[in-house]
Amino acid sequence: MESANVYKVPDITVEKNQGLQHADDFTMAQPFERYTAEDHAIWHQLYLRQSALLPGRACEEFLQGMQQLDVAPDRVPDFDHLNRKLAQATGWRVVAVHGLIPDHVFFDHLANRRFPVTWWLRDAARLDYLQEPDVFHDLFGHVPLLINPVFADYLQAYGQGGLKAASLGALPMLARLYWYTVEFGLIQTTSGLRIYGAGILSSKSESIYCLDSASPNRVKFDLARIMHTRYRIDTFQKTYFVIDSFQQLFDATAPDFTELYHSLQGSPILGAGELASDDVVLNRGTGEGWSDTADA
Known part of the structure; x- marks a missing residue:
């Protein structure tokens, strides 16, 4: 999702979508005929690289989701095929x-319970980093975590909360929650x-x-702390927040956030690499290699 209540279309998105129309809700039929042999080869390369790396690094729920969904390794997956299982x-x-x-x-x-997926794929020149999301x-x-019932419920509740946050002028706070949980x-x-x-x-x-x-x-995960902490969009994160379980995440974010938003209004926003006095710190970072460009 976007990090602020501003909608702008990057040049690469315009380029990839020449001649394609979308519905009022911005959805479209997956234009499978637009995938080239190079697209499928790049998907295969990325898939093999990550699937070899992630065992022992990714949570078991993600790895199980990959198996249950039977995500195609050698070509860009067909969304309809995935949807039958999801x-x-x-x-x-x-x-x-x-x-x-x-x-x-x-x-x-x-x-x-609809997850928007960008249909197009990065090219070979941008294999390792692309600022905007691709397929x-x-x-x-x-998508693999959407097969986990607790995480699936969390993401739906997040969407419901987002509609309310928009009306309260609290989108930046909610965007930080998404960034530090769903993305990082x-x-x-x-x-x-x-x-x-x-991410x-x-x-x-x-x-x-x-x-x-x-x-x-x-x-350690702390809801209010996350909501007033900036993050990085152009480098590795300076801080990662750690949950104990998806149930903890769901329970912490289940209450109405209205009072929390009000209590945080006007509070100092922490930099992406700052530590707070009441943090439960699992690793105090050395800061080696941190960029000095502005946080988001």
């Missing part, structure tokens, strides 16, 4: 979109720290950095 498991389905979509549209899709990030990174979250397991955030799961380099590097902070 709908049966948790009532979710993926819908094709052209790229970033307005906040209120995104929230409405989540609230109705590998959206589908490989996000870590989870503590009996086997150690594991990844569940899609990490779809990235070779950050899958290694987030668990192995001494540079970032790793801090």
